[in-house]
Each structure stands twice: as structure tokens, then as C-alpha cells.
Amino acid sequence: MVLGPDELEKAVAILKKNNVLAIPTETVYGLAGNIYSEEAIAKIFELKKRPLNNPLIVHLHKMEQLQEIVKEFPPKAKLLAERFWPGPLTLVLKKGDNVPDLVTGGKDTVAIRIPDHPVTLALLEQLPFPIAAPSANPFNRISPTSAAHVTGYFQDALAVLDGGSCKKGIESTIIGFDGEEPVLYRLGSISKESIEETVGEVRIQNKAKSAPNAPGMMKKHYAPTTKTYLTENAKEMASLMEGKKVGLLRFTGKSEDPKYDHIEVLSPSGDLAEATTNLYGALHRLDSMKLDMIIAERVPNIGLGLSINDRLERATQ
Ligand code: AMP
Numbered sequence: 021m022v023l024g025p026d027e028l029e030k031a032v033a034i035l036k037k038n039n040v041l042a043i044p045t046e047t048v049y050g051l052a053g054n055i056y057s058e059e060a061i062a063k064i065f066e067l068k069k070r071p072l073n074n075p076l077i078v079h080l081h082k083m084e085q086l087q088e089i090v091k092e093f094p095p096k097a098k099l100l101a102e103r104f105w106p107g108p109l110t111l112v113l114k115k116g117d118n119v120p121d122l123v124t125g126g127k128d129t130v131a132i133r134i135p136d137h138p139v140t141l142a143l144l145e146q147l148p149f150p151i152a153a154p155s156a157n158p159f160n161r162i163s164p165t166s167a168a169h170v171t172g173y174f175q176d177a178l179a180v181l182d183g184g185s186c187k188k189g190i191e192s193t194i195i196g197f198d199g200e201e202p203v204l205y206r207l208g209s210i211s212k213e214s215i216e217e218t219v220g221e222v223r224i225q226n227k228a229k230s231a232p233n234a235p236g237m238m239k240k241h242y243a244p245t246t247k248t249y250l251t252e253n254a255k256e257m258a259s260l261m262e263g264k265k266v267g268l269l270r271f272t273g274k275s276e277d278p279k280y281d282h283i284e285v286l287s288p289s290g291d292l293a294e295a296t297t298n299l300y301g302a303l304h305r306l307d308s309m310k311l312d313m314i315i316a317e318r319v320p321n322i323g324l325g326l327s328i329n330d331r332l333e334r335a336t337q
């Protein structure tokens with residue numbers, strides 16, 4: 021069932037009945053449930069087939085709600101929240117006693133953000149509880165950036181509140197703390213440089229070490245079902261392509277080339293923000309075309325390009 025943005029009461033009723041619902045955000049669609057309902061949170065894990073030790077992000081609509089959720093709010097967390105909320109920044113902070121262990125995967129920290137989407141902010145304002153929402157895709161699949169992507173995955177098993185296609189297009193940037201010092205747990209739709217403008221240099225958490233902390237940091241994640249290769253330059257892949265139906269994902273350039281069955285150009289004008297917004301839609305389209313293989317070209321490794329390349333690496337492990 022797809023609910024229009026004017027059908028908020030239905031969405032509220034679903035969540036109040038301990039059911040789950042897909043919601044739009046500016047990053048990707050989320051699979052939402054009441055953080056205080058064991059029944060709802062269990063349904064999220066079950067539908068996604070997500071391991072229980074993978075924590076969920078708690079979504080709020082205003083900063084005052086933090087008192088209910090966290091024990092500490094370090095000064096640099098506050099600076100980041102003031103600059104980026106509502107927006108695609110997730111902060112991992114010491115959890116308050118109210119927050120159920122099921123939401124945090126048993127950790128003593130909780131991941132929080134205020135999403136920047138008018139429909140979901142209006143929904144959250146009408147609810148007497150915060151919601152937990154991981155991305156609305158089966159575990160290890162490409163995140164959904166439209167209501168159609170969500171129904172493609174879950175059909176009638178999940179109602180979707182349609183808020184259009186996601187403006188940012190990849191997951192939030194996750195920042196945790198080592199004492200007072202910010203640590204980047206997951207690259208996302210805010211660049212590392214933008215974070216550093218606010219709080220100075222941040223360390224990227226070592227990937228191997230961070231795996232238990234953040235499934236977004238797991239090696240294989242966000243993956244198409246079609247065999248996908250990552251390269252600096254698609255020309256290098258010519259020998260692999262012989263006699264095969266091949267799709268190409270490229271940053272910029274031509275969208276026609278007889279060597280390929282289909283080409284997705286992420287940004288004709290070479291803009292990394294636009295490329296980020298288009299990334300998952302392009303991967304979903306390529307993955308639905310019954311190709312033998314997808315070749316993805318790396319994008320320039322600066323700013324949001326780091327986040328795009330990170331997702332392409334995980335799609336091709
Ligand atoms: P997603 O399923 O795409 O919404 O991803 C949620 C992300 O938030 C995952 O990478 C989680 O591991 C991360 N996350 C949630 N809670 C925590 C936490 N307490 N510590 C570290 N990462 C967390």
C-alpha cells in the first residue's frame with residue numbers, strides 16, 4: 021500500500037498500532053517503528069533480515085527530545101547538530117536508560133538524527149514517541165531512494181508513505197565520539213570536509229575495527245545482484261566484456277556507446293552532489309536490466325566523491 025503525503029493520519033495509526041511503515045527522508049527511505057515497541061522493532065529486523073546486533077538510527081523532530089534519549093551531549097556534537105540538523109548527520113552518543121537494547125544492538129550508545137524531509141518531520145510531530153528507522157531494503161541490498169524501490173523489495177508486506185524521490189540519495193554521515201573527539205564512522209551525504217569546517221580534523225574509524233560498530237561499514241553492503249566491477253577506467257575491462265550484455269555506470273560523459281547495452285551517467289555536468297543523488301537510482305535501474313555484468317567507474321576522490329566511491333567499493337566486493 022502506498023500512502024500519499026496527505027495521508028499522515030493513516031501513517032500515524034499504523035505506527036501507533038506497533039506496526040512498521042516505510043518513510044521518506046532526504047537520504048534514503050527508512051523502515052520505521054516506535055522505538056519503545058518491542059513488537060515494532062522486532063518487525064523491522066525480521067522484514068530486513070538484519071542481524072539483531074546491528075543497531076538502528078533513532079529519528080527525532082526537535083533537539084529538545086535528546087534529553088529523553090541520551091546521557092551526554094559533547095560540545096562538538098552540539099556544534100554539529102546546530103549546523104546540520106535537520107539533515108543527513110547521524111550522531112552516536114551515550115544512550116539514556118529509556119532506550120531499549122533492541123534498538124542499539126545491546127550497545128551503550130545510540131545513533132540519532134533529525135531528518136530533513138517535510139512529510140516525515142510532520143509525521144514525527146504527531147507521534148508521542150521517536151522512531152527507529154534503518155534503510156528500507158533487505159539486508160545487504162541497495163538502499164531505496166523512491167517509494168517504487170521500496171514496493172519493489174517488499175510488495176504488500178510494507179506500507180510506504182510516499183514523499184517523492186530522496187534529495188540527497190545516500191545514507192547519512194555517521195559521527196561518533198572518542199571522549200570529546202569526533203570520529204567518522206560512515207561516509208555519507210555530508211562530506212568529511214564539511215564536517216571538518218565545523219569541528220576541525222576528524223579521524224575516519226579504521227574499517228576493520230569499526231565493522232562491529234556500524235554495518236554501514238561492512239565490506240559487502242549496498243550491493244546489486246548483478247555481478248559488478250569497479251574500475252578507474254572502463255576501457256581496462258574490454259577483455260571481460262566479450263559476448264556479454266554489459267551496463268556502464270559513469271560519473272560524467274556520453275550516455276551512448278555501442279559497446280554497452282546501457283549507460284547510466286551520474287551527472288552530465290560533472291557535479292558530485294548531483295551524482296550522489298542519482299547513484300542508487302542508477303544502480304537500481306542497471307540491476308533490473310538482466311545484464312551479465314555492470315562496470316562502475318570510480319568518481320573523483322574528493323568531497324562527496326569519497327562517499328560515492330565508498331558505496332561503489334561495497335557494491336563490488
Ligand atoms: P542503516 O541501516 O542504513 O540506517 O544504517 C544504520 C547505521 O547506523 C548502521 O551503520 C549502524 O551500525 C549505525 N549505528 C546505529 N547505532 C550505532 C551505534 N550505537 N554505534 C555505532 N553505529 C551505529
Ligand code: MG
Pocket residue numbers: 154155163
Ligand atoms: Mg542500510
